[in-house]
Amino acid sequence: MSVLKTALDTKAFACILEFVPKPSAERFATLDTLMARKQLCGWPLTVAIGDRVGSALDLSPLDAYSSLSQPAPALLHFSGKDRERHDLLAQLKRMDAAGLDQLLLLTGDRLPGHTPGQRPVRYLESVAALQIARQARPHWLLAAALNPFKYQEAEGGAQYFKAEKKLAAGADLLILQLGFDLQKHHEALAWMQRQPSPKPLMACIMALTEGRAAMLEHVAGVTVTPSMRALLAAESAVSKQYAKERANQRLALQVIGLRLMGYAGVHLSGIHDLAQFEALEHAITELQPRYTSLDSWAPAWDAAWQQPDLPAVTFHPPGHSWRLGQRQVSPSFKEKARYRLLSALHHQMFNRTTVLSKAFGWAVTRPLWSTPAQGQWLHQLERRVKRPLVGCDTCGTCRLEDTLYICPETCPKGLANGPCGGTQLDRCEFGDRECVHSAKYRLAVGVGRTDVLVERLIPCVQVETRQRSSWPGWFGGGEVKAVNGPVGDGGLV
Structure with a gap:
């Protein structure tokens, strides 16, 4: 030992x-x-x-x-x-x-x-x-x-x-x-x-x-x-x-x-x-x-931590002293409306039970899409539909349902399960944006879905699925599933 x-x-x-x-x-x-x-x-x-x-x-x-x-x-x-x-x-x-x-x-x-x-x-x-x-x-x-x-x-x-x-x-x-x-x-x-x-x-x-x-x-x-x-x-x-x-x-x-x-x-x-x-x-x-x-x-x-003629040392940044258990955040109306819209769209298109989702699933699982040329066309279609909506980079294993429709690919490190340790007052380590996981946390609190951020362990994206459409895999049952929760969908998710 x-x-x-x-x-x-x-x-x-x-x-x-x-x-x-x-x-x-x-x-x-x-x-x-x-x-x-x-x-x-x-x-x-x-x-x-x-x-x-x-x-x-x-x-x-x-x-x-x-x-x-x-x-x-x-x-x-x-x-x-x-x-x-x-x-x-x-x-x-x-x-x-x-x-x-x-x-x-x-x-x-x-x-x-x-x-x-x-x-x-x-x-x-x-x-x-x-x-x-x-x-x-x-x-x-x-x-x-x-x-x-x-x-x-x-x-x-x-x-x-x-x-x-x-x-x-x-x-x-x-x-x-x-x-x-x-x-x-x-x-x-x-x-x-x-x-x-x-x-x-x-x-x-x-x-x-x-x-x-x-x-x-x-x-x-x-x-x-x-x-x-x-x-x-x-x-x-x-x-x-x-x-x-x-x-x-x-x-x-x-x-x-x-x-x-x-x-x-x-x-x-x-x-x-x-x-x-x-x-x-x-x-x-x-x-x-x-x-x-x-x-x-x-x-x-x-x-x-004291020295004569100096003010008392504080260990938190000036003006920021949050402690675990304090509630300070709430999402904007726009953030909640976006979530509800995408959630409803996902339900109609990708839950496999509605008429629309069954029809769409049938369409994207045809043998036609198994050829390289047609598979690339489908990949580009998914990218053009989803990139303006969520910033999709077509990772081939869509996880949007598990991340409250905030795409992990918009994190510079591609992290799906939560933030790295490098954030500073909600700013990404790269310094050019708000951390997407802070936005996701704020939304989860506002819509009562914090369980998603705790319970769903999202596997890594496999190299071979990148730059491919996630739709055939989702409807064909080949999608990698999140542990302790449903998978991200194909279309939106």
Whole structure:
């Protein structure tokens, strides 16, 4: 049994040390030295090896693992950036050969060079990847991500709905996005404890300095507020050493606080050498005996974010402080009217029981459409009908009924089950639009269909169905079905 799985099963606090693989002998030698410690403050230590953090040309997690001089307990990442189902299945086989059986499945941040409107880039989203991996490897430890650091209802609510799908798809563990807002850590833990079958939660954390805060401005989904940056700048103005010590103390306090809250462990980011590791271990060892409850710990955490002559630090963006359970959104009249119109049109054309749907189904399943030329004509017809209505890209496996007639193909990553973690105040990670999943959440709340966003696990689109009409498959019974719910239709859906 793996070190991490044993820790989770026995409810022992665990530490995961993040490693971003780069072709550097020095980095690998440092990692070997750190992993030889096997523990941090007596807590079991595992390494997490990142995947495509920079680009698709990065050293793969498997190649990085094989470059270690000594085998170490490892949690490999799998990013869906520019990946398809076959890529995941190939990695599972390679992991079998390496004796590895635990995997963190992520959709992944925006792939460098991916610009909407140019060459499409496919992302194998985490829910579908979990379904594939769980079916192929029933006994593996599978982890996924959750970003609770959202401060408007639509993006935050959609995150939690998607997290429910991840649990239903087979996730054994959820690891939070990097964040510093302890109220949001409480929120995520309370949400998990309300689930029918709660799973362990771990939190990604980092020692935050002014330099790292500047770097994180370019990392999708991470929130560093103006008041946080002001405090970090004031610390740097004293001296670099002072700022470094304060950052390390906050990191140690965060580890202690998360353990007191009931987190299963921490995912440590930004520790690149033995000195950083030992400094953190020393700070935890020194501080931990002082704080045996959250009541005694909270004042120390607050004090760690204070500096003379500076206003109090807030962890939410100015003017935005939504918490789970608060209701702030409602769809417009136009959004509701559009949904009802498309729903009615779908019922008439694609439910297979009305006279019109039977006639249309008969027409599009004729042998005539099985020839390449006529199949292409039908594909173009579907595209011309549906693109003005919903932005259709004729993926060949229409899922509109499962997404409240908001086409997943209008998401730059093509995500169907919910948002990625990279949104910021309802804006898409790409910055050029509102997140379609925020719009979908708002509509679902307004028309009483939030069940669709939680219960329907939508499989990934197969490569071979793309740029084909979905109509023959829908009426012919060949459409890929959503789990726990009806399939998206063919015509509208």
